[in-house]
Amino acid sequence: MDLLPSRDQLELTAAAAEFFSEQVPIAGIRARRDEPASLDTKTWLAGAELGLLGLSAPEEVGGSGLGLDDEALVFREIGRALAPGPFLGTVLGARLAVLAGRPDLAASMVDGRTAVALAELRDGSVGPEGLGGRLDVLDPEGSTYVLVLGEDGAALVETAALGDLEPLAGIDPGTRLASATVGAASAACWLPADQEPLRLRALVLASAMLVGIAEAVRDQASDHAKNRVQFGRPIGVNQAIKHRCADMAVAAEAALSQTMFGAVALQSGRADREFQVLAARIVSSRAALDGASANIQIHGGMGYTYEHDAHLYLKRAQVLDHLFLQRTDALGGLLAQAAAQ
């Protein structure tokens, strides 16, 4: 039993963190605000080159063959860095392609040539034959496929098959949003949920990103509390500030521990894996949303400006909180589970 990162995992996450802080600075989100894609192709390919898209993919398709715990630790860094771009969709898409017997497709995702956007079904349905209905698509620019999670399984559908996408104003400057209404589009790949619970995997990686956000806002708020001087003292001496930072730290720690527990539970096929993953999503969403809100408050007027990063954490956290599963469904789903193992 070991829930702490190994030396190898610490090296892996340090390398990922270094890549994001050097190549994908948060200020870039503001700079690219009016660009069609939230991340430039060169940086996307550099990330693929580093192996970020194939961590858990088998070596036959160019992946590293690592575990979901390794991948979750890297997605925590993606969340911490607020890195834009279709990382989540492409990594999940590669997993789907491998399990659906399309290693060629998976290989082109792992090396960055084929990007996969996430699509949320607003109404309609998705199945082995394909999908029909109304969709919201995240970061569609440059994508070849969209990934759609349904009740019975997950599908990859060609982005071109969705017809005209209508760009929408999204809440997060780092996430492009569009909607599509599709009569019928066939699935390039279909993975039944009883073969692989891809939604749980998606929830683990989203939870890991939320953990990264919760830790980032904890650190940003604490730094501000150390340096911002009012009434002749750093504001962090006041318990009104200090205790809020402490609460952020505890929530982030709880979210991290549970997310890693959920990742390992899913990976090892424990009977209570769904219980553990839903719990991870619930505590990590709350840690990120509460923490990002507190961070804005602790920064005062500055926290309310577009120029500051504080709102970017909140907005990404809201996007992730609403992906794959709404909170009431997560809570209902958790209560419907048998007790933890």
Place this chain on the structure above:
Amino acid sequence: MDLDFSPEQVQFREEVRTWLTEHVPREQRPEEPAGMREFDLGWQRTQWEGGWAGIAWPEQYGGRGLTLVQQLIWYEEYARTGLPGIDANFVGLSHAGPTLMTRATEEQKAFHLPRILRGDVVWCQGFSEPGAGSDLAALSTRAVIDGDELVVTGQKIWTSFANIADHQELLVRTTRGDSKHHGITWVICDMNSPGIDVRPIETIEGGAEFCEVFYDEVRIPLENVVGGVDDGWRVAMSTLSFERGTAFTANQVRLADTVEKLIDTAREHPGPDGRRPAIEDDEIARRLATARAEVAALRAMTYAGVCRNLRTDTPGPEGSMLKLYYAEVAKEVGRLAMDVIGPDALRLVSRWAPGGGWTGNYFYSFSQSIGGGTSEIQRNIIGDRVLGLPR
């Protein structure tokens, strides 16, 4: 990372489960002090005779010499029996014992540690005073050296089980100087010494173990000092970090079972509308699910904490995060139960009653964010020592 227990650990769990099934006390724990003492010590003695006392304590002091993982397994299995905590044995096993192990002389260890494990003695903690609660170093109970004895005069308060204890880990002021942290001495006090007056304090839960203790020229041999005269603050801090680090593992593990029991109750007990089961009320259902998620996270944090302790040996300030999170979740669970049981919330049922009493548990939950350092003090520690915020 993995959640797998080794074959030896799995077998250990099997043995624990079998033994507990056969040996856990079936009768209700008496509520009057003498009966409570006999019950708690008797249960500890049974564990010792079965070879289960001091699982992670070194063999040389009568323990099993196993790791915190086995200790965790014991707590998990123990929680499943539905028995309340180790209670009167808590200070000896989780506080005084570990402190003696790190700071005491070999003679002190050889004398006291086996007695704790065997269930011969009850320990209590003499730290807080009327004028020194969160500001523990402000303590003023005085000890004057007279020959080879300390002569202690003053008052301690919030001393659980002082009325049935044999020994006390007592903090006294031996030197009054510029630094309030210097001049404190940690000493083992015999609770049967002349000059000690123990008076019970009734709690909001109605328990019989809470006390205040008065010392009127109580004479304690100097050889009972642990860690040196005037150096007691360092000794006390090691005790407190143990308390926050690993001593609450049992409570954390038990809280998950409490939540499951509450969910079962909510499936059967009529909810706010008096007709449908409580769990069909949306608000109650969401709070139950949130509590489930939080106790899952508490368990994951506990596991991570055990792993950290295996790597580093001494509990650090992370223990305060666990303690704070546990206390806040425990209080929410206590309060949620009052909503689940609806009008039955008017009836006082002790948490020691068979099946557990939700109303008694509710009032007891308030102690969890006060005892062992308030949640506010834990937030200060996290702010100062984990986040490095200015003081």
